[in-house]
Amino acid sequence: MMNIPTSNRPRVVIIGGGFGGLALAKKLKNKNFQVVLLDKHNYHTFQPLLYQVATGGLESGSIAYPIRKVVQDYDQIYFRMANVERIDTENKKVVSDIGTIFYDYVVIATGSKTNFFGNENITKNSMAMKTIPESLDIRSLVLENFEEALQTTDDKEQKALMNFVIVGAGPTGVELAGALAEMKRHVLPKDYPDLDFNKMEINVIQGANKVLDAMSEKSSKKAQEFLEKLGVKVYLGEIVTDYKDKVVYTKSGKEFTAETVIWTAGVMGAAVDGFDATVIQRGNRIKVNEFNQVEGFTDIFAIGDVATMMTEKTPMGHPMMAQPAIQQGELLASNLVRLRDGQSLKSFVYNDKGSMATIGRNKAVVDLPKFQFSGFFAWFVWMFVHLMSLIGFRNKLVVFWNWMYNYLMFDRQARLIIRPFKNKRDER
């Protein structure tokens, strides 16, 4: 049993302190619920900027925010660090590694995790970038590669150390490739004057026939142009089939010898156990109705990446990004009040505010519902929107200051190998 006081208020258990879970928790403030918020970390991660942690542009603490601080002054809210194992829907309880807890309502807001599509070699040998520790591991590995490249006299080995393969050209893959390309241009040659940076390659391998598959044709073309201008090689319509003994293999027969492969080619819902197979849809997402109720339940909800709400407009569910999660979390707060008070629920309607990606300094693409733009202004908009979306004044200011510094000085100062990664990988 979790050590949480009983209350005469109905209890809402929220699993996950990401964008959706936190938006919901905030809106439930002083709404006469007892709220129990669970997350495996004690901080919220601002995932859109993980790639900047991985490339030394930001420290990890600048994009993390203590969850307890968010909910500090709320009445009857209990945060617990816990790994949820399953939901016992029959007995209405959540089972976790720190004990079980009964719920009146439970909201699954567990987000998504990397999908390696069952390939064991890729799972074992490539790097994912969904969490802060994973980003820090990438940062260490990238820098360790260059330190090692200095010490080898074998040309082939040196090239493998300086070859970075990014699988997947969604926003994460594109932004990471761009950031690595800028490090190649402005930072690394100054740090490693003995290395020949013509040997450094950044290869992006994309399964679809365009980068930023979910964006407009125009933005997608522009993003590819930006990447190529920065020296990134983009391969479209290529499927990676394996990665072993430092070689990446593709379906069409291409091979890349690289020490580092970063896998951004797939995400899947981080669904929790306890449901029939029919509830779990494509991409391991949980099927919900227009009120985010999990199919077959009135007291169990799923929001954000882990939920798939299949409507006429969204036959595959909503895009797996922050905006749908936040909007669903906010609506659900008021729907929980309605449900408790016996009123009828409001349907979710996604307000698509657009999407964007940044490739490098002065280089970004923005899709608004009505029009698209790119270049310096898009880059400025991207920065402004991300800065404003960060939680907390301190984080905003620290990130702003780091961006100013990085921009003016062409620098990335967090290029620190705080915890070497290579030995750890060899051991796994």
Next chain:
Amino acid sequence: MMNIPTSNRPRVVIIGGGFGGLALAKKLKNKNFQVVLLDKHNYHTFQPLLYQVATGGLESGSIAYPIRKVVQDYDQIYFRMANVERIDTENKKVVSDIGTIFYDYVVIATGSKTNFFGNENITKNSMAMKTIPESLDIRSLVLENFEEALQTTDDKEQKALMNFVIVGAGPTGVELAGALAEMKRHVLPKDYPDLDFNKMEINVIQGANKVLDAMSEKSSKKAQEFLEKLGVKVYLGEIVTDYKDKVVYTKSGKEFTAETVIWTAGVMGAAVDGFDATVIQRGNRIKVNEFNQVEGFTDIFAIGDVATMMTEKTPMGHPMMAQPAIQQGELLASNLVRLRDGQSLKSFVYNDKGSMATIGRNKAVVDLPKFQFSGFFAWFVWMFVHLMSLIGFRNKLVVFWNWMYNYLMFDRQARLIIRPFKNKRDER
């Protein structure tokens, strides 16, 4: 063999990029040496602020600085990440995990490491705080304890989780105790409103009969007063003899049941192998003459914590802190030039600029050679001196901003469990 080009300049190998090693490397800029700088990390650590990383006041990247950035624009300087195993004095080479390298001159600037005085239980169960990863482990452990304390209903277990024993009341122990006490006052009760913070204890156990043993009687008294005002319990003249099954034992028979013991009670020189036992003095420090030459050699030097220069004024060697290391590094640079050019060397004379320690907001003590002061002004001086001593404009500004924020908001925002520590400890 390390992969470093040969040169017609004499080669100086510097082992360690701490205060001494970096001061030396900087002064050797454009002095017609080939300089090879080795360190096991790719960054310089500003050790005096490690305790703020451990207590969530600063992010680790704010007190670390990439060594490659320091030496970027120097001519013929080669930095390598390496663990030095020994010095082969006969063949004039340094042996490391990335190969060997010949030297004309070698400087041992390896600093100090934690001294557990051979006690296995203490080595295994207590926490040291000499590196950034160690500070981050302490940060994780402290916060994990509170998360766990919420979940237990056993009063004794809860008290052990909330009991922090710091062994040693030198500057590190005192500053850490003060910072924990401020977290207890201003930060933790807001994060954990369900916990009774009367149960939280901070116990400082000091072997000597005063805290800050190396400082003046006045400062030492004042520091103890500050600590006690913050609720820290100080035990003087107590020797810790063991720590097992969560109990700390002292010589006089005292026992403390605590999940967390931080060991700041001893440091020893991080001497490298390759010397006769007679060269290694008390505290594992290497005996040097007034030119920092290792006894019996003219081409091997040791500076800073790892060196002990026994003069009439300093029969036990200089204090193990930044100032002697920096001053010895700077003098050695000019002595290396003199040595190469056949001139006579200059003796080292320590310029004691004083010492200081901070206990909490508006609470610090400063010993200058001529007089002592404490309180708000001392605290202000402490901040100013530390800020100015940080390398790099970005770090100065980020630390300054964090301090402003922490001071005004009574907050410590880096209270993030990025890498949980407890499981790791259980495995060791």
